[in-house]
Amino acid sequence: MHATPDRYTRTAIALHWLVALGVLAQVALGWWMLDIPKEPPGLRAGWFNLHKSIGLTLGLLVLARLAWRARHPAPALAGVAPWQRHASRTVHALLYMCLLVQPLSGLFGSLFTRYPIKYFGMTLPAWNHEWAAGKEAMAALHLASAWLLMALVALHVAAAVWHLVRRDGIAQRMLWHRKEHAA
Numbered sequence: 001m002h003a004t005p006d007r008y009t010r011t012a013i014a015l016h017w018l019v020a021l022g023v024l025a026q027v028a029l030g031w032w033m034l035d036i037p038k039e040p041p042g043l044r045a046g047w048f049n050l051h052k053s054i055g056l057t058l059g060l061l062v063l064a065r066l067a068w069r070a071r072h073p074a075p076a077l078a079g080v081a082p083w084q085r086h087a088s089r090t091v092h093a094l095l096y097m098c099l100l101v102q103p104l105s106g107l108f109g110s111l112f113t114r115y116p117i118k119y120f121g122m123t124l125p126a127w128n129h130e131w132a133a134g135k136e137a138m139a140a141l142h143l144a145s146a147w148l149l150m151a152l153v154a155l156h157v158a159a160a161v162w163h164l165v166r167r168d169g170i171a172q173r174m175l176w177h178r179k180e181h182a183a
Helices: 010-033 043-071 082-111 132-166
Strands: none
Touching: 010 043, 010 082, 010 132, 043 082, 082 132
16 A cells, blocks of 8 residues: 555554554553562563563664655645644654654663673673663663653544544544455
8 A cells, every 4th residue: 555645554554553562562561570579580681671672673663664754754634723733743753752762761771781681582782881870861761751752652642532533534544444445
């Protein structure tokens, strides 16, 4: 399916929903794993490395989505008030910013510890240089951007639901549709 004036491409839709599901899983996993005890050794590290692996993968998917978007512009927001178009652009820009800050702050926070980063079991090259202040700064940025991301996702979902209820075609642009057959 090619982009039309009123629809996103299948690739854009697939990337959107992959990232959306991944973000929801990451938020749930991120909050849950904070309560994992440090003993016995390894249990906590395993969950943290899974979180890091998923986060890095999501970061790559977001870069792919941005690259796709650069070559396939979003459909026009026809019939939408100027303030809503501005709000949409602002929220999307902030969402993308958070979706890039999250994996980067997590990665750098991890690089500033003595622990290796394992990407789905494969140990990534590390600096092996502990820098507590850098780790704390990245942890604070990671947490702040997580809260901002959750607020933006809630706003994004609320706007999508509002457009679905209004049946104005805006939310439907990002939904899967069956191919319509001619009568």
